[in-house]
Each structure stands twice: as structure tokens, then as C-alpha cells.
Amino acid sequence: MTKAQITSLAKEAKSLEPDSEERSLLLSKSLNYSNHFLQSLDAQKAYQKFDKTVNKLLDEPLTDAPSNVEKVISDIEHKIVPPGLNPASGAHFGYIPGGGLFSSAVGDYLTAITNRYAGVYFSSPGAVALETKLINWMAELIGYDGKAGGYLSSGGSMANLTAIVTARENAKIGSQDISRTVVYLTEQTHHCVDRALMIAGMKDCAKRYINLDDKSRMKSPELKKTIQKDKEKGLIPWMIVASAGTTDTGAIDALKEIGEISSEENLWYHVDAAYGGFFLLTEEGKQKLKGINLADSVVLDPHKGLFLPYGSGALVVKDVEKLAKAHRYDAHYMQDTKIDAGMYSPAELSPELSKHFRGLRMWMPLKLHGIKAFRSALQEKLLLTRYTWQKLDQMKDIEVGAEPDLTVFTFRWAPDGVADLDEMNKKLHKAIVNDGRVFLSTTRIENEFRFRFVVLSVRSHLKEIELFLTVLREIITKTEQNISELSN
Numbered sequence: 001m002t003k004a005q006i007t008s009l010a011k012e013a014k015s016l017e018p019d020s021e022e023r024s025l026l027l028s029k030s031l032n033y034s035n036h037f038l039q040s041l042d043a044q045k046a047y048q049k050f051d052k053t054v055n056k057l058l059d060e061p062l063t064d065a066p067s068n069v070e071k072v073i074s075d076i077e078h079k080i081v082p083p084g085l086n087p088a089s090g091a092h093f094g095y096i097p098g099g100g101l102f103s104s105a106v107g108d109y110l111t112a113i114t115n116r117y118a119g120v121y122f123s124s125p126g127a128v129a130l131e132t133k134l135i136n137w138m139a140e141l142i143g144y145d146g147k148a149g150g151y152l153s154s155g156g157s158m159a160n161l162t163a164i165v166t167a168r169e170n171a172k173i174g175s176q177d178i179s180r181t182v183v184y185l186t187e188q189t190h191h192c193v194d195r196a197l198m199i200a201g202m203k204d205c206a207k208r209y210i211n212l213d214d215k216s217r218m219k220s221p222e223l224k225k226t227i228q229k230d231k232e233k234g235l236i237p238w239m240i241v242a243s244a245g246t247t248d249t250g251a252i253d254a255l256k257e258i259g260e261i262s263s264e265e266n267l268w269y270h271v272d273a274a275y276g277g278f279f280l281l282t283e284e285g286k287q288k289l290k291g292i293n294l295a296d297s298v299v300l301d302p303h304k305g306l307f308l309p310y311g312s313g314a315l316v317v318k319d320v321e322k323l324a325k326a327h328r329y330d331a332h333y334m335q336d337t338k339i340d341a342g343m344y345s346p347a348e349l350s351p352e353l354s355k356h357f358r359g360l361r362m363w364m365p366l367k368l369h370g371i372k373a374f375r376s377a378l379q380e381k382l383l384l385t386r387y388t389w390q391k392l393d394q395m396k397d398i399e400v401g402a403e404p405d406l407t408v409f410t411f412r413w414a415p416d417g418v419a420d421l422d423e424m425n426k427k428l429h430k431a432i433v434n435d436g437r438v439f440l441s442t443t444r445i446e447n448e449f450r451f452r453f454v455v456l457s458v459r460s461h462l463k464e465i466e467l468f469l470t471v472l473r474e475i476i477t478k479t480e481q482n483i484s485e486l487s488n
């Protein structure tokens, strides 16, 4: 290999490092598009219907030749972004919305530009200290003392998995013990917990689905009895998973009561607060989540309750040493990083090593807007949900689920004299999705097909709620007409 060859290759790769003029061009085109995207949100649908032709939209092969900026931005704008759900829309009332804060997007941009290595303190003490600060802030919110620690994950599923691995290691469960080990949860526990158990090698443990009360909360007296029965059978009660805001209905388990049972029985107590956790910022949420501090581990999702763009979850463990013990590692090539930092690095507390500098996308919004703005937005969502629930409750042909604890409730269309309500509601849902002005998702509660209504987008305000009420009534009327035309 000659020097001339090396120089020639560097020349061919030169476009990987744009100069300031080229950077400005790319940035200004991206900024134009992002401004247009945000300014036109009101006119955009919450759900854009699509067919399988979308799979062909990006059929052009990746080639040796570069594409120009306009073409690339245009593909993003016209081909990639529009089809399907629009999570940036304030009329997104399905699944668990969040919205995506602009300040967080800018944080991500700076993260990528500076490309700090956020896994280990030696490389980037600033990034690690920032992540630790955010974890400590969440630990305080939960009510933990100074022994707590955790890490910023990609989302709630990863954070739940890390918690379960920590609980497994803490209980020193050997492969021979798995089938005698018992986890306690409910049918309303998020499915990622089941999956995490499988990934963590615990798929053959016994799972006790504790019955729910009429507000979809774990029946704690039954939990206690079940644990005792299992002990009598010689089994190993291991972990309780409670929910602080279930996905289906937003129900909050009796966190304090369950925590007390857990400590009496000496079990690992895990609380999945991926959806509900940040309501701790509000007075109302604090009251409703009382007892969460009894948990050994808590999952929160900043990409839900703090409105960050997707890619932000968090695990906070009451005793950070337990998390560290479950994720210890050693490697010769990491020997330089073993310095006295006065804090753990995320790589010592999670499965990740080369880690996205996630702290900035969370810290920038908290600093730039202040906590009060988040508190007010969350309180606003609580009130909007109650307002909507009351409006629907007053409608003769709508049957609402239990009054919401937080910002989720279920409902279904139940006009008089209809035998197959499931079928009717499926039709109604399809019509709402096809219309696209608002988006709702559905579930099954006690084997009934029901709509879930969730307010958690930062962009959902009274205007979007009124839009939902209008669209719902309009589409119900149309669906009724269609059905009566079909039956005539």
C-alpha cells in the first residue's frame, strides 16, 4: 500500500466530513423540514392510512454514488415519516403517547455531534455525572435514600429486564431452583415483564397471576395468601411485580400494602412505573403512588411521562450495590478505566458498554423548561382525562370503564338493542383509524373489546379533546347509518 493510495482513499471518503458550508446546507434543509413538520402538526393526521405499497417506497438501492440533500430530506418528508401513527400529534390518544420535546431533540443533536462515550466515567466524567444526577433526581422523586442508583435505558422494556436480572442475581437463583421459584404479578402486568423473565432465563419459574379487584388492581390479601401457600408447598417465593399505572387502564396497584407484604415475606419488590412514574411530580400523583419507595426497583419511562422522544427509559434500584453486583465485568482492555470515580458508571450498572449519551436529551428539557412546566403539563393531562371521562360518561350510548386513576380509561360504544357489541366497536375503531384525525387503540377487558383513551402527549390540550369528542360522535353517526343501510 503506497502513500498515494492512502491519499486517494482519503479523498474518496472526504464527503464523510462535510465542511462548514456543507454542514450549514444540511442543517438548514433539516431545520426547514423540522419547522414545517412542527408548524403543520395541526393539519397532519394522527394516523395516516397506508397499504403495502409503502414497503416499496424505498426500493431504490443503496449505491456507491451519493444522493443530494434535497432528495434525502424529501424521502424522509414524503415517504418515510407520513404512513402510520403520528406520535408527534396531540390527537394521538392510543397506546402510551409522549409527544417528543423539541429541546430534547436538540439535546440528541448535541449528543451525536460531541459523541461522548457515556458508558464509563474515565472517558466522559461529565456524561456519567449527568446520568448519575438524573438517576438521583428520580430516586429522590421515588423517595429513596442515598444508597439508590440506576441507569438510563432505551425504554421500559430494557429497564424491566435489567431489574429482573438484578432480582434473580440478588436471590442467587441457580438453574436447579428455577422451577421452584415463584413470581407474583397480574394479568395487567405489561407483557415486557413476561418477555424479560424469558430472556433472563426464568421462563420456567412459576407465575402466579393474582386476581384483580373491580378497579383492575392486584388483590393484595390474595397475594399474601398465595405466597404463604407457596411457602407451605416448599416453593421459593422470589419477586412481586406491581404496576404503578397499568397500560390497559392506568390502574395503580396498592403499592404500600404490597410493599409491606413483600418485606414481611422477604421478596424482591419491583414496581413497573414506566407509564405512571412521572406523575410523582404532581401532588395528586404523589398521593396515588404512596408506597412506591418500598420497592427494591422501579422502572420509569421519560419517553412517556417526561414527553421525550422515544429511546428513554430508566431503572432505579433502592440499593445500587445489588445492581452493580448483577452487572459486574472485567476485561484487560478496560483496565485504564478502573479509576476512583466516586460513582458507578452506567457500564457497571447495565448490559450496555458503548452507550448513547442519553442524559443530555433528558437534562436539557429539565433545565431549559424547569420542573414546574412538567408538573403543570402532567396535571393538565390528569384534568383533561377526567374531563373526557365525564363527557363520555354523560353519553347514553357510551359505556365508560372505571374512573381513571391517572390518564387512561376504557370505553365502548353500547347503543341499545345491539347483540354483538364487539363487532360494532371493531367497526367503529376501523372507521376512526381510517379517518385519522384522532388515533385510539383498543384492548380486551374481561373479554370485551374496548377502546383505550390515553392522554399523555405534551401536545394534547382542550382543543384536541374537543376534536376527539366531535370525531367520535361524527363517526358513530356515520357507522350507525352504514349499518342501517346494510341491514335494509
Ligand SMILES: Cc1ncc(COP(=O)(O)O)c(C=O)c1O
Pocket: 095, 096, 154, 155, 156, 157, 158, 190, 192, 243, 245, 246, 247, 272, 273, 274, 275, 301, 313
Ligand atoms: C406499564 C408499562 N411498562 C412497560 C412498558 C414498556 O416500555 P417501552 O415501550 O418503553 O419498552 C410500557 C409501554 O407502554 C408500559 O406501559
